[in-house]
Amino acid sequence: MNHVMPVVPHKSPLHDILAPSSIAIVGASADPTKRGYKAMVGLIKDGYRGAIHPINPKADRILGVKTLPSIEALPGPVDLALICTPAATVPGIIAELGRKGVKGVVVLASGFKETGPEGAKLEQQVLDAAREGGVRVIGPNTSGMFNLHHKVNLLALAKVKPGEIGFISQSGNMLLSLVLEAEHNGHVGFSTYVGPGNQTDVGFNDYLRYLGEDEHTRVATLYVEGFRDGQRFLQAAREISALKPVVVYKSGSTEQGRKAASSHTGALAGSYAMTVDLLRQVGVSVVQHSNEILPVAEGLGLLQKAPGKRVAVISDGGGQATIASDRLAEAGLELAELSEQTKARLAAILFPQASLVNPVDVAGSSDANPALLAECMEIVAEDENVDSVFLVGMFGGYAIRFAEDLLGGEMRGAESMIELSRRSEKPVVVYSLYAPIKPPALRRLHEAGVPVYTSIEYAVRVLAALGERGIYLKSHEDDVLPPAVAPSADMLAMFARARDEGRDLYEYEAKALLRTHGIEVAEEAVVRAPDELVEVAQRFGEQALAMKVVSKDILHKSDAGGVKLNLCGEAALRSAWAQIMESCRAYDADADIRGVLVTPMAKKGVEVIVGVSRDPIFGPVLMFGLGGIFVEILEDVAFRAIPLSELDARSMVDQLKARKVLEGARGEAAVDKGALVDLLLKVSGIVSAYPQLFELDLNPVIAYSDGYAAVDARIIINRAVM
Incomplete structure (x- = not known):
């Protein structure tokens, strides 16, 4: 499955900083325990080809490299400076570096806003000095960075293999965890790593744009504790995810987004679930568990996407086939319905006792000929009902389990699987119980870019991510935003009156706003x-x-x-x-x-809620779910960032776990989903047109088979923009 990565023109200013041709180390040290020494070691051992300028007034040479007594002694402009000195010295150092034309700095020191008000003042001084001197700042309070394809290893990490995974992580320990995991894997490598630290200047959206443009990165991977500018990140993610996969692990909930709010929407906004929905809205693959980060990043980097979510399972054991089926269903994937022609072709090469209904259990047919598994995979891959192929069982271990002379058959099978993966747009994913010991056939698969996983769960999570990405890309090819809504002069005057009287909109005023813009109100x-x-x-x-x-x-x-x-x-x-x-x-x-x-x-119908909250991180966010008194108890709601496209609105309605209620449970008539989609789009348009609207609750809206009625409406005004 050879997906050629598109070449993206360089627009990000970070290329000169993260792939520097010259580096100054402010606070370079001859003490092996200091970061100023370790950074020198990393650069020298990895064979960095650019100029290294260690700055230390007390030493003549460090690791054989001539030192400079001061920043002023730099021979000319430098792309990047690593600052290894205490926090209090950083603003002055950045000012000096700016005068010397340094483009960017990595600030290792802690002791800034994470420590309190005094640290926040110092951090502002850092930013002021950087802006005055035209210097971009990575950090402060960062673990550092590396760019292995350019031999820039400022962390001095050993045994880190250059590869195609770009990683931005707010946790240095998470980097170490992935590095060790990659070392055990043996086939995974990294392009660029950065610890964003406090994101005083350069934020996640900046790093993501860089990784999107980097020719050595096939998948951008992020460990995020908190976004600084969620709106800009979503915009960057929307653009980059169309070009290459973006994987995010978001730890915890967005506490900054939680606030004391009197409305249902305000109470639910700012949640982890909201963040996940917004990330998926722009094509990001979100992983729920930290141990899934590397498997999913590897799989997406190698295979990029699947046409859909229909999976064909080939197995040499009934038990693991059943487990795979369970995990696929839990992940929202489908067992592909194999055509009669496919079943007939399988029957022609398998024992009579084999199961031809997906999952396909070869039932001993491959015991003497493991290459037969590859033939089965080729057959199901040609079925138009199949989007991806999943091999489950003991492939790679036949020569160990049965007889050594089966190794040749396994290697032939591996070559056939590799060829299938290269020529087919349907990804091939392998789980083998022998994967931990890396027998030859599995090593060959991995080396050729066919991912092999040590657990069914990892493999299924990768298949889910591939299917979700493929569907997202296909569905968003022609996705456009509706025309902007023009604000009404009467409604603007109404907001102004409410502001002058120190109140929010009365219910009848809120309904007047809705009615003015075409929303059905009783x-x-x-x-x-x-x-x-x-x-x-x-x-x-x-x-x-x-x-x-x-x-x-x-x-x-x-x-x-x-x-x-x-x-x-x-x-x-x-x-x-x-x-x-x-x-x-x-x-x-x-x-x-x-x-x-x-x-x-209101006449009887299905109660739903539509709400809007202006999140401090992500801006205006729309919520949709089942309404009434249970909305905060069930929390079966969907979120999307405003403005919404029609596809966004439809996906919100389809996302609810209780969507069967909307489809007509227990003989009730199905609600008019098209009308609900229209309602969501109109609310989105109103919010975009009126920045004076801070928070909105339509709860309940009664959905009918032929429309809806907004029964109750509440709008809190945004006094900050009045």
């Missing part, structure tokens, strides 16, 4: 005095009505007794008015009550 009446109920009763006739208090001070109306339902006639309306006023005064004697909102009761 008819309603705002009643400010009991006598107005006479006209309301006449207007709605025998319809059952709902009455809700209008007050900027009462956020949860039901809790305050501010909601009455199923009201018919003037007498019932007057009684409800009196009860609402009494209950709300008891709830908050000082509440500013502006009357009530009367609207017809």
Whole structure:
């Protein structure tokens, strides 16, 4: 499966910094325990070809390299400087380096904003000095960097193989873990590594763009504890993931995004689940467990993508075939439905007792001829119902388990699998129980770029990532954003009035905004005095009505007794008015009550929620899920960054675990999914048009077989942009 990586023109300024032709080491040391010494060792041992300028006023030479007494003594501009001195010295050093024309620095020292207010002040001084001198800053508080294809090994790590995995990690220990794992694997290598540290200047989006343009990187891999600028990262990821795979392991939840919020959307936004959804929205492959990082990165780097999620399993053991089937189903993959022609071709070469229904169990047919497994793989790969091929069992160990003279058959089988992988667009993935001991046939597969895994679980996670990426790329070929929504002058004036009065929008105002931009909202009446109920009763006739208090001070109306339902006639309306006023005064004697909102009761349907929150990291985010009182309990919701494309909106509806409720469970009519997609797109357009809108809750929206109705609406205004 030879995927040629597209050549991307260099636009990132990091190329000169991460692939430098000259390096200064500020704080170079003759002490073997110091980073200024280890960096010299890494450069010299790896054969760095550029100029090395160790700066140390007390030593004449370090490791045979002539030192310089000061930054001022640098012979000319330098691409990169490694700063190994204490935190307090860094701003002044960067200012000096800027005057000498240094393009970038790696700041190892800690003691900046991670330590508190004083450290934050020092970090700002670092940034100010860097900007004044035109210097880009990696770190501070970074573990360092290497670029193995350019012989730049500032970490002095031994036995790290150059390869095609670019890795950016906020954890130095995670790098060490992957390096050791790669060493055991024996076939995986790295292109560039950077520890972003505090991301004072250069952030994840900058590193991702560099890896996307780097000719030596086939897969960009990131370990992330926290994004600094989520919106810029999502934009970079959308562009880069179209060119090469991007793998992210996100640790924990985005605590910066959590805030005390009174709405359902605000309570759920900022979660780990939200971050995962937003990353997947732009084509990122998200791994859930740290031990999956390297297997998935390797598999995506080698194979890039699969046409879809239909997997054909070839196995030489029924038990492992069953396990593989379970894991595939759990990962959202399908067992491909083999055609009758494929089954007939398999039957012609397998024993009668073999199972021809996917998973295909050869049932001993390969015991004397392990190359037969490759023939089976070739047959199923030609089936148009198959998107990827998964070999499960003991291939590579036949010569060990049965007879040494089977080694030739295994090697022939391996060569056939390699040829299949090279000519087919359908990825070939191998799990073998003999993988840990690396027998010859498996070594040959791995060397030729056919990934071999030590567990079924790793292999399945790779197959899932390949299928997800292939589907994403295909579906987004023609994906475009809807036209922008023009804000209404009346609605802008409404936001201004709310700002001037120090409040958020009343419900009827929120619904007016929705109605102005084409969202279906039920008819309603705002009643400010009991006598107005006479006209309301006449207007709605025998319809059952709902009455809700209008007050900027009462956020949860039901809790305050501010909601009455199923009201018919003037007498019932007057009684409800009196009860609402009494209950709300008891709830908050000082509440500013502006009357009530009367609207017809919604007919029965499926309750969903649509919400928007402006996340401090990722910007405006839209949420969709089942509505009512259970939204925060079930948390079966989907998130997407705004603005949404039609594909984004459709994928939100299809993502819910409880989507069968929308499709018509237990004889109920299916809801109009197209109408819900239209609703999500219109909400996205409104949020993009009105930066004054900070948070929105439509809960519930009643979904019907022929449309929907937004029953309740709440909008919190963004006073920062008013």
